[in-house]
Amino acid sequence: MKYLEERQELISYGKKMKEEGLAPGTSGNLSVFLKEENLVLISPSGIDYFDLREEDLVLIDLDGNVIEGDKKPSSEWFLHTSFYKNRDDIFAIVHTHSMYCACLAAMRMPILAVHYVLADANTNRVPCAPYERYGSKSLAKKAVETCGESKGVLLANHGLVTLGEDLKSAFNLAKTLEYVAEIQVRTMAIGRPFVLNKKEMDQVIDAFKGYGQK
Ligand SMILES: [Zn+2]
Numbered sequence: 001m002k003y004l005e006e007r008q009e010l011i012s013y014g015k016k017m018k019e020e021g022l023a024p025g026t027s028g029n030l031s032v033f034l035k036e037e038n039l040v041l042i043s044p045s046g047i048d049y050f051d052l053r054e055e056d057l058v059l060i061d062l063d064g065n066v067i068e069g070d071k072k073p074s075s076e077w078f079l080h081t082s083f084y085k086n087r088d089d090i091f092a093i094v095h096t097h098s099m100y101c102a103c104l105a106a107m108r109m110p111i112l113a114v115h116y117v118l119a120d121a122n123t124n125r126v127p128c129a130p131y132e133r134y135g136s137k138s139l140a141k142k143a144v145e146t147c148g149e150s151k152g153v154l155l156a157n158h159g160l161v162t163l164g165e166d167l168k169s170a171f172n173l174a175k176t177l178e179y180v181a182e183i184q185v186r187t188m189a190i191g192r193p194f195v196l197n198k199k200e201m202d203q204v205i206d207a208f209k210g211y212g213q214k
Pocket residue numbers: 027028076095096097134158159
């Protein structure tokens with residue numbers, strides 16, 4: 001079986017996604033892009049992450065043809081491949097139905113810079129793509145269009161998509177955006193939160209580039 005390490009990583013982040021409450025039921029899916037072969041390793045449709053075995057992950061090409069695996073790929077495979085086709089800076093995608101992101105998506109509101117950590121998404125607002133049925137090609141098209149240069153996009157009345165250079169950063173961004181969305185929803189319940197402007201957020205985005213251990 002090819003890509004054993006990537007398979008184990010996908011299973012481990014799938015479990016984390018459940019444990020952190022980011023994806024109720026069998027919702028939520030994730031993938032990594034294998035650039036050497038132009039293939040995508042993606043979670044299968046409708047299997048609980050705690051029952052998932054390495055061989056259940058599905059290796060597909062960018063047109064959705066199954067290259068390896070006997071399971072059906074996630075119903076959102078077209079959403080994943082559309083991002084990989086349109087963005088050369090991302091190699092992993094996490095899709096969640098987390099509560100506060102889903103609340104804002106139901107309001108069809110962007111996630112605003114109510115906390116500076118939103119800068120992790122490389123934007124000062126995470127936009128919300130117009131409603132389209134889950135799993136549809138039009139959903140994928142609108143999500144990619146709406147996302148622009150951001151690393152996250154909400155899907156109206158549905159959930160969140162995050163993009164990363166690797167699975168860890170895409171997963172961490174899904175957690176961060178849920179945190180910011182929660183602040184936004186809670187502060188909006190008591191009034192009108194102050195929102196950081198583009199200049200303030202650009203300063204944070206710049207500062208983040210040099211943040212952490214070298
Ligand atoms: Zn979904």
